[in-house]
Amino acid sequence: MIAYGEKIREIAKKLLAEERVDLIIGFKQGTLPLMTEPVMIKEPEKTDQLYWSSFCSMNLANYLPKRKEKIGIIAKGCDSRNIAVHIVENQIQREQLYIIGVPCTGMVDRRKIQSLVDGKEVREAIESDEELTIKGNGFEQTVKKIDYLQDNCITCMHRNPVIHDELVGDLVEERKDPDPYDDVKEIEELAPNEKWELYSNLIKDCTRCYACRNACPLCYCPTCFVDEADPQWVGKSIDPTDTMTFHILRAFHCAGRCTDCGACQQACPVDINVRLFTRKLNKDALELYGCEAGLSIEERPPLDTYQPDDYDKFIR
Amino acid sequence: MSETVITREEIKEFIKSLQGSYEVFAPVREGGYHRFKQLTGDEAADLDFSNTRLSPKSLLFPQSERMFEFTLDETNEDSHILKETPKEYPPAVVFGIRPCDAKALRLVNVNFDNPEFTDPWWAKRLDSMTFIGLGCNDPCSTCFCTSVGCGPFHEEGLDILLFDLGERYLAKALTDKGEQLLGQGGFQEDADVDTRKRAGELKKEAEHKISSHVPTDKLKDKDLLNLFDAPFWDEVAFACINCGTCTFLCPTCWCFDIQDEVSKNQGDRIRNWDSCMFPLFTLHASGHNPRSEKVQRARQRFMHKLKYYVDKYGNGVACVGCGRCVNYCPVNIDIREVFKLMNEW
Amino acid sequence: MGIEPERLHFSWISSSEAPKFAEVATEVIETVRKAGPVKKLVKTRAEVV
Known part of the structure; x- marks a missing residue:
């Protein structure tokens, strides 16, 4: 996957030089070893800034809504699904986009790497196809990337872009994992009070910085309900009920639309696995409506359509 | 002692x-x-x-x-x-x-x-x-x-x-x-x-x-409006998702909001951390928002720390170099780079 | 999430089904009453310092 960088730069340069797009949205190398920064490039000569690594974990579809230009965008499997969601939800037009698809073998979780070295500072990271070598003061360690993938990448069933105009490499094999929802099933087994305790504990450190919401491509409402001032729907303090209200509503607003790209979890500054909220809803959308978000630009999301055979066992 | x-x-x-x-x-x-x-x-x-x-x-x-x-x-x-x-x-x-x-x-x-x-x-x-x-x-x-x-x-x-x-x-x-x-x-x-x-x-x-060094020497003498209108802000802010991570982790961000909460007959006036990254931070009662765009909000944070504070208090920048925002910004916006851009502009 | 299932009821009742409405309403009241006062997602006063 690390060879993708060269190909991305080549494609981007060509697209800009031939004026087939006005701009490219991609990643540039971060100022820290395990980070990258989303970047917008407008001039062909600046395309050498574009970069690819196993730390391109943010979802670039987040930068599309309401843009008017013709855009070249780099898209992993999950990004491409969120682009599809945007197209379905009229946030961007298919014709505006030139999707540079990246067959993805998974993003490495920077926090897992950091806990591997017990919070010591990683000062250098060198990547090969399979391995990652990290160096810092007094340590050097080489690990297999596959052992340190983001949780959502471990269970990902759509590593290849679902829509694309060009690919930067050969398609990768999709996982045949029959069941990616083991963690959700465990929670489903819990009694209501145990569930409540689990979720209350999960968010006890939340600072309501909204990084999870803002890293999410789905959260493009002009004004989020938590930011409404008149009427004000929810308090702004870190009162546990208010914080829980935010998390529950955020998650439910993503129901049937979430691609489990993991950007929310990666963005959280206090390491909350906010995906535990959305994953149950993804499982329900799949099991009850046969829907996985963003696999097609034709299909409306399950909660804004009605089919006579929709699941209705909960109604008596 | x-x-x-x-x-x-x-x-x-x-x-x-x-x-x-x-x-x-x-x-x-x-x-x-x-x-x-x-x-x-x-x-x-x-x-x-x-x-x-x-x-x-x-x-x-x-x-x-x-x-x-x-x-x-x-x-x-x-x-x-x-x-x-x-x-x-x-x-x-x-x-x-x-x-x-x-x-x-x-x-x-x-x-x-x-x-x-x-x-x-x-x-x-x-x-x-x-x-x-x-x-x-x-x-x-x-x-x-x-x-x-x-x-x-x-x-x-x-x-x-x-x-x-x-x-x-x-x-x-x-x-x-x-x-x-x-x-x-x-x-x-x-x-x-x-x-x-x-x-x-x-x-x-x-x-x-200490291996990171940022230049600060010219900030004080910069023309404020010139910095405000500098063309690099679009580039600095592009990746910004306007979350409050930088401001909430920052040891020097002090902004707050005051809210009245009433339940039945009981009322409380509560002060909460606020963040210049949030649109609501500057939303007027009229509905007008002087910082409605994310680039304006991202610029505000850096201008406050590296220019307005410098000019107002005359005791340096409003940053102690702890590196928290550098480490935890989900999109790797690095204040050290902004120091350079502003100081060299 | 942990909201007690007893508190959540969905029903489809036509305007012509008055007896069903009464029956469902009674049952809802009974099960909710049995569950006791709600404690989750209830805020009377902000829990802050």
Whole structure:
């Protein structure tokens, strides 16, 4: 996957030089070893800034809504699904986009790497196809990337872009994992009070910085309900009920639309696995409506359509 | 002022003994990271850390704090009268605070306690606290404290500074408050010349280890509007998702919002951290928002820290170089790069 | 999430089904009453310092 960088730069340069797009949205190398920064490039000569690594974990579809230009965008499997969601939800037009698809073998979780070295500072990271070598003061360690993938990448069933105009490499094999929802099933087994305790504990450190919401491509409402001032729907303090209200509503607003790209979890500054909220809803959308978000630009999301055979066992 | 040698064992005992007469706050590791917490029972500080994930500003300036309360119950004689929420300010010790965070408190103090206004809660808490700092032997690669008037063994805002010499600490009293607190430990061993020399070397070595440097020299003389209108802001802000991570983790971000919450007849006036990253921060009652675009909001944060503050207070930038925003910005917007852009523009 | 299932009821009742409406309403009241006062997602006063 690390060879993708060269190909991305080549494609981007060509697209800009031939004026087939006005701009490219991609990643540039971060100022820290395990980070990258989303970047917008407008001039062909600046395309050498574009970069690819196993730390391109943010979802670039987040930068599309309401843009008017013709855009070249780099898209992993999950990004491409969120682009599809945007197209379905009229946030961007298919014709505006030139999707540079990246067959993805998974993003490495920077926090897992950091806990591997017990919070010591990683000062250098060198990547090969399979391995990652990290160096810092007094340590050097080489690990297999596959052992340190983001949780959502471990269970990902759509590593290849679902829509694309060009690919930067050969398609990768999709996982045949029959069941990616083991963690959700465990929670489903819990009694209501145990569930409540689990979720209350999960968010006890939340600072309501909204990084999870803002890293999410789905959260493009002009004004989020938590930011409404008149009427004000929810308090702004870190009162546990208010914080829980935010998390529950955020998650439910993503129901049937979430691609489990993991950007929310990666963005959280206090390491909350906010995906535990959305994953149950993804499982329900799949099991009850046969829907996985963003696999097609034709299909409306399950909660804004009605089919006579929709699941209705909960109604008596 | 005294300079005393204290063994690791002694300092543990000392901190424990203080718990009788002080509230003691110290870094502990919970979950995957360190945070300041009040020590209770046998819980010990964990000083094997580079810094806490969130800054200790919340000890003086909690993220959410009830300021006033009121009742709407007309049968109550105090109906509709705003009353200050009673608070206590027991003597407290903040143990293991890093020099950058201690300096940050002094910096925030210009906002909360100045000739014009005094925030009583902040000021009383600051007054009730004694700060025992721990110098940084091994600064991170993202630390740039020495560029912004601070340093790994900077003394400003501290009452005592600890030098970690391996098996022993050198404790340097910096204020009367610190001297008095150290006195309670009954430590016998004054630091000899060699130990003092070793501490001095430690400081120099640490300063030498700082690998990040940012330029600040030209910020003061820059034309404000020229910087405001600089073309680089679009590029700086492109990746920004306008979350509050940088502002909430920052030890010097002091902005807050005041909210009234009413439930039945009970009302509370609550102060919450706010963030210039949020659209609501500047939304007018008319519906107009002078900072409706994310580029304006991202620019505000940097302009406030690196230009408006510089011009208004004349004591440098409103940044202590702790590197938290650099490390935890989900999209890797790096204030060190912005320093360069602004200073060189 | 941990909201007690007893508190959540969905029903489809036509305007012509008055007896069903009465029956469902009674049952809802009975099960909710049995569950006791709600404690989750209830805020009377902000839990802040």
